Amino acid sequence: MGEIKYTKDHEYIRVEGDVAVVGISDYAQSQLGDVVFVELPKLGKALSKGDEAAVVESVKAASEVYAPVSGEVTEINSGLEAQPGAINEDPEGTGWFMKVKLADPSELAGLMNEADYKAYLASIH
Amino acid sequence: MRYLPLTPDDRAGMLAKIGVDHIDALFADIPSDRLLKHLPTLPLHKGEIEVERVMGRMASRNVSASSVPFFVGAGAYKHHVPATVDHLIQRSEFLTSYTPYQPEIAQGTLQYLFEFQTQVAALTGMDVANASMYDGSTGCGEAVLMAHRITKRNKAVLSGGLHPHYADVVHTLSQMAEAECVTLAPDVSGREDILSQIDGTVSCVVVQTPDFFGNLRDLRAIADKCHANGALLIAVFTEVMSLGLITPPGEMGADIVVGEGQSIGNALNFGGPYVGLFATKSQYVRQMPGRLCGETVDADGTRGFVLTLSTREQHIRRDKATSNICTNSGLCTLAFTIHMSLLGQTGLKRVAEINHANAVMLADELDTIKGVSVLNQSFFNEFAVRLPGNASHSVEQLAARHIMAGVPVSRLLPDAGLDDVLLVANTEVNSDDDRKAFVEALKEIL
Amino acid sequence: MLNRQGRPTTPGEAAPSDHKTFTGNKALSQIEPLIFETGRLETTGVDYEAPKSFTSRLGGFERKSEIGLPGLSEPEAMRHYVRLSQKNYGIDTGLFPLGSCTMKHNPRVNEKIARMPGFSDVHPLQPVSTVQGALEVMHTLSHWLLELTGMDAVALSPKAGAHGELCGMMAIKAAIAAKGEAATRNVVLVPDSAHGTNPATAALIHFVVKPVPVREDGTVDPAVVASLAGPDTAAIMLTNPNTCGLFEKDVVAIADAIHAAGGYFYADGANFNAIVGKARPGDLGVDAMHINLHKTFSTPHGGGGPGAGPVVLSELLAPFAPVPFVRHTDDGMQLVESVDEAANHGAHAFGRMTAFHGQMGMYVRALSYMLSHGADGLRQASEDAVLNANYVRACLADLMSLPYGNRPCMHEVLFDDAWLKDTGVTTLDFAKAMIDEGYHPMTVYFPLVVHGAMLIEPTESESRASLDLFIATLRDLAMAVKRGETERFTGAPYHAPVRRMDETRAARSPVLKYTPPQPILQAAE
Known part of the structure; x- marks a missing residue:
């Protein structure tokens, strides 16, 4: 498994070669509560960093998932549509959202590593 | 004052507990130069007797539908509502409850909303229905915006048979929402060419059946052409009772069905409150406006109902909501549900047949009057007749003879050149004598 | 913990659901199936004679499929809905402290009056000569609303609060367009404390929503408003008293800041019930405000409606009010129903909010409530x-x-x-x-x-x-x-x-x- 990085909006990104797996962090799923619906991007969609890439909804909240990096969507986790609970149970495993082919690997430098993200979570509480 | 339980002693004691010596200390945040020094220049309080007297005087200056032979329709219809309905909707627990945000103590409301949604879906022939809109016209506007969200286009084409007020509401909303809206010319015969308007730029086509002039419209070819072009068909009705007898829009390919539910359970009320019915296909449910009630279980596994898919709504999604609607037509929805439960499909079909029969008999008799002609090939309980002269004038003359003859088309379409056309509705409430009185009186004034 | 009989009373130890009954009912708390589970397709609770023979004019559109909805006899229907009602909490059940929703007593004389045939049994398109009393109700209600708010005009037709918001914001959009600023003036400021309907309404008619942070004391800072307002500002949507239950003490300065930038002040009147007879929005710089008749003036909430949301307008916005509206003339009450007809009276009506004339049933109840209270009782x-x-x-x-x-x-x-x-x-x-x-x-x-x-x-x-x-x-x-x-x-x-x-x-x-x-x-x- 590649290195995992996080955004301040609580997306995570795990880089495997030139492809990045994107999802929401364990903290994000715990804040949302039971996820009931996800809307994923279309395959092949070209995302710019910061674009609204997906929507995730719980019973009482809805939230946009922003693209942590720029790139083309090469795969989506369509199983989530039937089993959105995977996002709660295993956010960084079976609950992944999409795979993105990195357009500009240098964008990764601006993201937090696991230790920084933990410190960031502590700071917002 | 009979509605205010606090006594002067209570007020003084409570102010003391709060720690202020005058009520205005609690209004201290209002800029002192804007605090009213005097009472508004309006009358002082009144007892119940006096209020009933003042309001009763105003009520007496209106002619009620039940007091005369009554043939007025055009989007609101006089029907018989069983006494049970009005008794039940006045029960405190229904009348004085709020939107069911606390489902554990609102199962009464939630269960009837679930019954309502089931009834509306069955009547319209659609997969799902919401828990109501304000009325048919505003629901029609919401349907157009919903179609724009689904198709990601912004051009609506409105049939010339759409109720003119509905068309006006859609036009106003479209203009404000910076969307395009094309309306075909008023179409008395129901033979307009709407197919040629449908192309790959169109988001939705809005067709009413029975239309404003009473014609029953075939939606199938329109639906096919819409779907071939990636557009949606929105079917509209203003007389829900028609669905007891005619092919529902859902069976003719409509994607969204929206209409006025007043005819079942609700009084005329001079135009409101009414209840908007809104139904669609399953795949579009997340783009639907308004509340939805769904079945679930409680912590003990007992079946119950909750408001669901709320993330579409304004209180969660704010500026990204599917609509801004909050309060809808709760109690009118209940009236609809109770009346529909009393009727069942058997009763609905029967009363719809009576409506149609009464309208057919009236149309046949009017057609025999010299200079009068019925313009419809098909209709349910309302149709258009051409008179030898100005229809507004005839309506006034008949009103003077205590007969409410119908709606002159020119009242809603003043520039359509249809000054001699009258819309006439005949429902189950008029007797044979009422019908004959109308026909005889019309003969006399012409 | 044990009571004197030595039986456990603590929840969890003696949960009421532990005691099973044969029916599953608990005395007055009864399980009630759906009508679809108890009704029968051939049953109806309404008796009609079969129509005499006639020739169908349905043109081939007879419904061939079964509707699939069962019916109930009258006693069954009565019992079903009475039982459902018993699962609901209402104002008449007990204290209902639902903030922002104003669950006050609903006087029954208002229900009685609304059911007078002269109000409930009148069609919106009857000849105007036969509905003079209904138009008088609208005219009188308008007079009361204008006196209480200190505003210049009122659009009665909106069907509920959110619909009133839409109406008010449409009037603002029309006024901006009339000044030739439609292309540039499109931002609406909405404080974070606002009802969700505010941003939803603004977005619905293509305004761009710009949030306004609330300061530490729970109110809006006029300096912040001034810093956010500019030539692109269409309006601010401000609830006053606000949703924190506080009167916006700097409301006049906020109004001035918005007006100085060329924008309009939309007030969400959901909480107007706190200040009726104490202060008038018209004296606070408000350009448009909806009034929830079902909150301030006690028309029943009915499990989520129907409501009514008349909008009062300032002199600047009055000409843009939608149709219909009532005119009091020497020949009696007149109803102006089309934009063209409104233009004949010098108005620039922006369009129409709904079919017919709005929520007459609610107008009658609200006016009855106002008459009962009077100026003194309302204050x-x-x-x-x-x-x-x-x-x-x-x-x-x-x-x-x-x-x-x-x-x-x-x-x-x-x-x-x-x-x-x-x-x-x-x-x-x-x-x-x-x-x-x-x-x-x-x-x-x-x-x-x-x-x-x-x-x-x-x-x-x-x-x-x-x-x-x-x-x-x-x-x-x-x-x-x-x-x-x-x-x-x-x-x-x-x-x-x-x-x-x-x-x-x-x-x-x-x-x-x-x-x-x-x-x-x-x-x-």
Whole structure:
């Protein structure tokens, strides 16, 4: 498994070669509560960093998932549509959202590593 | 004052507990130069007797539908509502409850909303229905915006048979929402060419059946052409009772069905409150406006109902909501549900047949009057007749003879050149004598 | 803990659901099936004679499919809906402190008057000569609303508060377009404390929503508004009193800042009930404000409507009011129904909000309520509403936390959940425990600007004795939280017709209508 990085909006990104797996962090799923619906991007969609890439909804909240990096969507986790609970149970495993082919690997430098993200979570509480 | 339980002693004691010596200390945040020094220049309080007297005087200056032979329709219809309905909707627990945000103590409301949604879906022939809109016209506007969200286009084409007020509401909303809206010319015969308007730029086509002039419209070819072009068909009705007898829009390919539910359970009320019915296909449910009630279980596994898919709504999604609607037509929805439960499909079909029969008999008799002609090939309980002269004038003359003859088309379409056309509705409430009185009186004034 | 009979009474040890009955009913609390489970397709509860023979004119559009809806006889229907009603909580059941929603007493004389045939049994398109009294109701109601608000014109037709917001914002958009600024002036400022309908309304008609942060005391800072306002500002949408239960003390400066930038001041009138007879929006710089007749003027909420949302307008916006409207002339009341006709009277009506003329049934009830109260009673009602809310505040301030300090509020008092921190009890748990105590919960988790909000609006309809019992109940619950009796909260409600509902299941696989089991389906075919 590649290195995992996080955004301040609580997306995570795990880089495997030139492809990045994107999802929401364990903290994000715990804040949302039971996820009931996800809307994923279309395959092949070209995302710019910061674009609204997906929507995730719980019973009482809805939230946009922003693209942590720029790139083309090469795969989506369509199983989530039937089993959105995977996002709660295993956010960084079976609950992944999409795979993105990195357009500009240098964008990764601006993201937090696991230790920084933990410190960031502590700071917002 | 009979509605205010606090006594002067209570007020003084409570102010003391709060720690202020005058009520205005609690209004201290209002800029002192804007605090009213005097009472508004309006009358002082009144007892119940006096209020009933003042309001009763105003009520007496209106002619009620039940007091005369009554043939007025055009989007609101006089029907018989069983006494049970009005008794039940006045029960405190229904009348004085709020939107069911606390489902554990609102199962009464939630269960009837679930019954309502089931009834509306069955009547319209659609997969799902919401828990109501304000009325048919505003629901029609919401349907157009919903179609724009689904198709990601912004051009609506409105049939010339759409109720003119509905068309006006859609036009106003479209203009404000910076969307395009094309309306075909008023179409008395129901033979307009709407197919040629449908192309790959169109988001939705809005067709009413029975239309404003009473014609029953075939939606199938329109639906096919819409779907071939990636557009949606929105079917509209203003007389829900028609669905007891005619092919529902859902069976003719409509994607969204929206209409006025007043005819079942609700009084005329001079135009409101009414209840908007809104139904669609399953795949579009997340783009639907308004509340939805769904079945679930409680912590003990007992079946119950909750408001669901709320993330579409304004209180969660704010500026990204599917609509801004909050309060809808709760109690009118209940009236609809109770009346529909009393009727069942058997009763609905029967009363719809009576409506149609009464309208057919009236149309046949009017057609025999010299200079009068019925313009419809098909209709349910309302149709258009051409008179030898100005229809507004005839309506006034008949009103003077205590007969409410119908709606002159020119009242809603003043520039359509249809000054001699009258819309006439005949429902189950008029007797044979009422019908004959109308026909005889019309003969006399012409 | 044991009582004198030596039987356990603590929730969890003696949960009421443990005692099983044959029927599943619990005395007056009865399980009631859906009508589709008890009704029969051939049954009807309404008797009609078959029509005489006639020739169908349906043109081939006869419905061939079965509708599939069963009917009930009259006694069955009566019992079904009475039983459903018994699962509901209403104002008539008990204190209903739902903040922002104004659950005040609904006088029944208003229901009686609304059912007079001269009001309920009148068609909107009857000749105008036959509905002069109905138009007089509209005219008189308009007069009262204008006097109470100090504004110039009123558009009666909007069907509810959010529809009124839409109407007011449309008038603003039309006024901006008339000045030739449609392309450039498209930003609407909305404070974070606003009702969700405000940003939803602005977005619906393509305004860009710009949030305004709320300052530490829960109100909007005019300096912040001035810094955000500019040549692109169309309007601010400000609720006053605001959703924190506070009067925006700098409202005049906020209005000035918006007007200086060339924008309009839209006031959300949901909380107008706090200041009727005390202050007039027209004196505070407001350009448009909707009035929820179902809040301030007591038309019943009816389980979520119908409401009515007339909009009062300033002199600048008055010409843009939608059709229809009533004109009082020497020849009686006239109804102006089209934009062209409005133009004949010098108006620039922006269009139409709804078919016909709006919520007549609500106009009648609201006017009856106003006549009953009169100018003096309406002002007293506002004062009592504010007094009751402050009394609740004063009596609970030592146990629950007030995010903006223990200072006077308007008609509702806002607590947050700071006092619940680390107790294992959430705002929602606390609300559900109130249900067991026989109360409807307060508004929870709104406004969004405070954490775990609890917004209490007792209204003027409560006696002091009723408030004292309510306060004692909340104090007892608060003490129980502090004692660590968390089960009383986390498992609540124990005594409602149902326990807490599985909302996740409802949303993950929505069941939005009844689907008959197979045998009934086949019978229908």
